[in-house]
Amino acid sequence: MPELPEVEVTRRSFAAAIQGARVTGLRLGKPLRWPLGVDPEVLLGSQVGSVQRRGKYLWLPLENSGGLLMHLGMSGSLAFLDATPAPGAHDHFDLHTDRGLLRLTDPRRFGAVVWAEALDADPVATLLGGLGLEPFDERFDGAHLHAALSGRRVAIKQALLAGDIVVGAGNIYACESLFMAGIDPRLPAGKLSRPRADRLAAAVRQVIGQALEAGGTTLRDFRDAHGVAGSFQMQAQVYGREGEPCRRCGTAIRRIVQGQRSTFFCPSCQKR
Numbered sequence: 001m002p003e004l005p006e007v008e009v010t011r012r013s014f015a016a017a018i019q020g021a022r023v024t025g026l027r028l029g030k031p032l033r034w035p036l037g038v039d040p041e042v043l044l045g046s047q048v049g050s051v052q053r054r055g056k057y058l059w060l061p062l063e064n065s066g067g068l069l070m071h072l073g074m075s076g077s078l079a080f081l082d083a084t085p086a087p088g089a090h091d092h093f094d095l096h097t098d099r100g101l102l103r104l105t106d107p108r109r110f111g112a113v114v115w116a117e118a119l120d121a122d123p124v125a126t127l128l129g130g131l132g133l134e135p136f137d138e139r140f141d142g143a144h145l146h147a148a149l150s151g152r153r154v155a156i157k158q159a160l161l162a163g164d165i166v167v168g169a170g171n172i173y174a175c176e177s178l179f180m181a182g183i184d185p186r187l188p189a190g191k192l193s194r195p196r197a198d199r200l201a202a203a204v205r206q207v208i209g210q211a212l213e214a215g216g217t218t219l220r221d222f223r224d225a226h227g228v229a230g231s232f233q234m235q236a237q238v239y240g241r242e243g244e245p246c247r248r249c250g251t252a253i254r255r256i257v258q259g260q261r262s263t264f265f266c267p268s269c270q271k272r
């Protein structure tokens with residue numbers, strides 16, 4: 001599933017090219033996760049502004065016509081194309097502009113494109129309302145993390161995955177961050193000490209930052225808007241490495257299931 005780094009890499013791959021373009025047409029394929037919520041005719045002629053990202057959502061502002069909130073779901077990818085190839089079976093949203101075609105390809109159709117008058121107007125405001133801080137927001141630090149985890153009995157891995165404290169620590173990055181911080185993923189969240197919260201907040205930023213530099217992951221079939229595969233999986237310390245030796249201590253990496261998601265960790269390096 002595309003995670004925050006992939007979404008940010010996608011944003012960077014087309015934001016400059018599409019800014020200032022005018023909408024010349026819109027084509028909808030099969031239904032996505034949520035309806036568009038606007039008559040496409042209304043958007044014709046409007047100019048695309050600066051594409052922003054919040055969590056795993058992209059916001060495409062349209063001058064005088066609100067904007068489009070886009071989500072890649074489980075299997076989506078966005079590409080901004082110079083040409084206008086005929087839509088394939090999995091191409092369910094096309095935004096035609098005078099500078100090219102923005103196309104959402106999404107085989108599983110959990111992705112979405114939703115219109116709203118503004119970022120703080122529904123349905124967009126509701127969709128974004130429960131999101132935690134951005135990992136590179138200066139307010140996200142050990143103190144914030146420690147306070148937010150206080151009293152939570154859920155395992156620390158699942159508290160990170162929930163996304164209501166900090167966004168971006170999806171399954172891969174949660175596993176990698178906990179390894180980097182030396183924390184057992186099963187530790188009850190509320191028991192994380194303040195010094196360890198400091199280390200974990202720093203690890204989350206570092207792991208997500210590394211993934212961004214590497215162009216996102218290729219653990220599924222992610223491609224950015226130019227069709228370039230990311231390379232973060234080459235650097236994974238624990239994710240997807242069950243039974244392989246820990247790169248730090250040589251102990252076999254373990255896999256367990258938490259909340260129906262696989263967790264990978266080193267039973268020696270990561271402590272309760």
Ligand SMILES: [Zn+2]
Binds near residue numbers: 248250
């Ligand atoms: Zn180890």
